[in-house]
Amino acid sequence: MRRRTAVVAGVVAMATVLTGCDFSVYSLPLPGGAKIKGPSYSITVEFSDVLDLVPKSSVKVDDVTVGTVQKVWLEGYVAKVKLKLPKSVDLPDNSRATIRQTSLLGEKFVSLAPPTGDEKPRGKLENGELIPLSRTTSNVEVEEVLSALSLLLNGGGVAQLQIITQELNKALTGNEPAIRSVLTQLNTFVGTLDKNKQQIVTAITAVDALAKKLNAQKATLATAIDSLPKSIATLDKQRAALVKTLQALAKLGNTATRVITASQQDLVANLQSLYPLLTKLAEAGENLPKSLELLLTYPFPDAAAKAVKGDFTNLDITLDVNTKKALEGILGLKLPNVGPNALPTGNVSLPLHNPPKFPTNGLPSLPVPTGATTTCITLLGLPVCTAKLNRSAFDPELAKVLMPGVAK
Structure with a gap:
């Protein structure tokens, strides 16, 4: 009885010591x-x-x-x-x-x-x-290896291997050429896929981008799909009118075909006749718009307005008239060619108030301005005169602007 009491007291004392210390199982010296x-x-x-x-x-x-x-x-x-x-x-x-x-x-x-x-x-x-x-x-x-092995042995494929082998033998026996052909085609198919894998990846990427865009427009697509039945119903109601419109278009097409066929030769002839005119217009190029600009201000170009200083301008013009051509145009006659030394010449000063009078044969009477010198000759019994204006504050640059190519 005393021995039992001592053992119990020793155990209690040991437990008291252990509970009073910071004790852990991991603090014990263990192998590892x-x-x-x-x-x-x-x-x-x-x-x-x-x-x-x-x-x-x-x-x-x-x-x-x-x-x-x-x-x-x-x-x-x-x-x-x-x-x-x-x-x-x-x-x-x-x-x-x-x-x-x-x-x-x-x-x-x-x-x-x-x-x-x-x-x-x-x-x-x-x-x-x-x-x-x-x-x-x-x-x-x-444990994982043993578990997989037990699954294979107890419920699994070991018992089924013989059946699988027998069925494969039955399926393959006599079909060797067909199976070989299938394997060859499969090899070709896989090889083609391997060669075009970059294009396949590109196509898949494009499909992915398209799917993203469609997803972004999902609300719009849903609205369009919801409104599609109403649009189809409206088209169904207007079907008769659409059919009549198409039939009228067919008749119009037939009529236009007949008209074009009938007028084909005339149209080709008109186009051929227009070809020279259009060709010449194309050759005229930029000269045509320039001549149209001069039309409104003839005989002076647009630049002549810049030569006017105030309310006057200085002008000196020399007229060089071919009398033979002028008379032929006025009289309607063919005059003989006569050399310049065979005609008599002379200088006659005419006063301003007494201009020369020409016979009544259609020749105009021209007044001579102040300071002009007139030279007359007699040709076939008719006086032919030329007048020359005296220079008065002559400006060569002004003359070039007013009468380009004529003023000297």
Whole structure:
């Protein structure tokens, strides 16, 4: 009785001591991660599934234990593991982390390794850094392998493999040429798709852009579709009028065809007659509008208005008249060619108030201005006179403006 009391008292005393201290199971010396002495640093690793990884598990590099797992917790749908490593472990910044198993039924541990393949190591892994989910993996569990194997053996395909093989043999026997042709065509089809994959991608991109535009105009399309039945009903009501309109258009077309056929030759002849006129108008070019400009101010061009200073202008004109051509035009006669030395000449000064009088044969009487000198000759019994104006404040530039090509 005394021995039992002593044991109970010892257990109570031990429980009292333990409850009075900051005690945790993880503080007990358990097998697992390496004991780190000296400087160290911590990193965080993300996993989609940590399996049954627990704190105090090992952290290995090249299958050598170098650190330990400090903490495992869940953040959202991602499991995070905090690792403690000694400063002597030098790993690149883009290292990869994998949850592995020591043996078939052994404990789990975290394996760290530099990147492999085309990716080259860069930087250095330091305290507080994170290895993201994209650079972590976990090996297949034994339980998963056994579960898949049991599904295959108990409910699955092992019992059906013989039936599947027999049915395939029945289906393929005697159809080898057709199957070979199908495989050849399939190979050609896949090869054509591979050659035109860029065009296919471009077409899919264009369809995607079209779908986005249609989605942006969804309200407008819905309004158009809603109003479409009313439009169709309106067209249905106007069907008879539309039919009559189309029939009238058909008659008009037939009539126009007959008219054009009947007048074809005349139309071609008119066009051929217009061709020379249009050709000459085209050749006239910019000369035609210039001549039309002179029509309203003949015989002076538009620039003559700039030569008028106030209410007067100075003008000196020399008229050179071919008397033979003038008489032939006035009398309607064909005069013989006579040399200039065969005609008598003379100078006659006529007063202003007594201009020469020509016979009544249609010749006009011309008054002679003040200061003019008149020269007359006798041709076939008729006096022929020329008058020359005396120069008075003559301005050559003004004469060029007033009578271009004539004034001298």
